Amino acid sequence: MANKxxxxxxxxxxxxxxxxxxxxxxxxxxxxxxxxxxxFGGNPWQDVKRRTDPTKKQISDGSSTRAILQGKRSGKLRKDVANSVMTGRKNSKLSYTLVVENPYAGYLNEGTPNMVKRQFVGTTIALNNKILKKIDQKLKNIWAT
Structure with a gap:
């Protein structure tokens, strides 16, 4: 019975x-x-001045059409987020700290008196649901194998 x-x-x-x-x-x-x-969380970021300022001359360097947090064609912040697992640290079997090694990531994510908040990292209901789905999938694998 114990082995059933x-x-x-x-x-x-x-x-x-x-x-x-x-x-x-x-x-x-x-x-x-x-x-x-x-x-973030279904709410669009506030548009940037390079796209909306009518006094600025529209130049063809892509600045008026590129993504909001793209920067000057480097995408460094996005790449640093992509590498956040490699630069992070494991705390336990259930906890991992992602580290975004970028000096201005915090300013953009939280905003400052002179900089608009454009949050890209944080907890949302959708993220929690994705995590719960992953945990459920892992638990099913434990019982199935």
Whole structure:
């Protein structure tokens, strides 16, 4: 009767599961999605002056059409978010800290008196649902194998 559910195998599978990296990748991909959507949590970022200022002469360098947080064609902030899992640190099997090594990431994410807040990293209901889905998937794998 004790082996009917094969708890030894389930326990062994559970001990081998490390959710922290999986959850970190789900979060990173969600944050990168904010760059593609040019907004956070379904709310678009405020447009930039290079697109909306009628006094500025429209030049053909792409500045009036490129993405809001793109910068001058480098995409450094987005790339730093993409590398945040590699530069981050594992705290436990269930916790991972993403690190965005960019000096102005915090200013953009939180805003300043002189800079508009354009949040790209943070917790949303959609992100929580994605994380819960990943955890559910991992738990099903523990019981299935």
């Amino acid at each position: 559910f094969n708890f030894d195998r389930v326990l062994r599978n559970f001990k081998g599961v490390d959710l922290s990296l999986d959850i970190a990748n789900v979060a990173k991909n969600d944050f990168l999605g904010n760059f593609r959507a040019q907004g």
